[in-house]
Amino acid sequence: MKINGNEIRPGNVLEHQNSLWAAVKVQHVKPGKGGAFAQVELKNLLDGRKLNERFRSADTVERVRLEQKDFQYLYKQGEQLVFMDNDTYEQMELAEDFVGERAAFLQDGMTVTVEIWEEKPIGITLPQHVTLEITEADAVVKGQTQSSSYKPAVLENGVKVMVPPFIEAGEKIIVDTEEIAYVRRAD
Known part of the structure; x- marks a missing residue:
């Protein structure tokens, strides 16, 4: 589907320069002289390269549906x-x-x-959250609350995360797969 350069939004997937690109950031610019344009930061979905490109409202690009x-x-x-x-x-x-x-x-x-x-x-x-068991958790040091109150722990899959001091080895927790971070105790 063809769209104009000023219709590009973050998250759009575009076919540009014979490759597939995702629009990461879009900034609409109206300079004092000349026509308005969209300054678009693109990320190549096939090889990870980044590219900054200007699209005028008269330019058309192919929007791809995955x-x-x-x-x-x-x-x-x-x-x-x-x-x-x-x-x-x-x-x-x-x-x-x-x-x-x-x-x-x-x-x-x-x-x-x-x-x-x-x-x-x-x-x-991947799913946003997964439930995993803690295999190792450091002991809580009394009076440590002045600094960060989180402590390191190792999950059953070998990944290290920071957890609150009340979490012990053997407990199941819910982990955010995007941030790779503790969310809460599992029920």
Whole structure:
């Protein structure tokens, strides 16, 4: 779908310079001389490069709609993560690097959303929160409240997070997968 340069919004996915770009920041500028334009910070969805581009209102760009499909995480095989399409039951392998450090939060049977463009996966979204058990937690030092009241802890998947002093090893907590941070105790 073609849109004008002044209609670009953060989060839009655009086809520009024969590649796929996500608009990260958009600033509309009206200089004293000349026509108005949109200063757009773009991030390449295929290789991660960044680009700053000016689009005048007369410029047209192709806005791309990505297909979003739910997949179920099955298992890890070497450096590959295996997912199953919830509708067709076909399996798809993604490199662990594709998911990044959040791959540590994948659990058997977890449903993730994969963004697909022209039959090629270009993004993955994990659930916002996961429940994990604390395997190690530092002891609380009395009188430590003047500094940060959080202490380091290690989760069952090996990831380190900061938790409140009342959290002990063996407890289950809810962790934010985007921020990789403690949210609250699990029920």
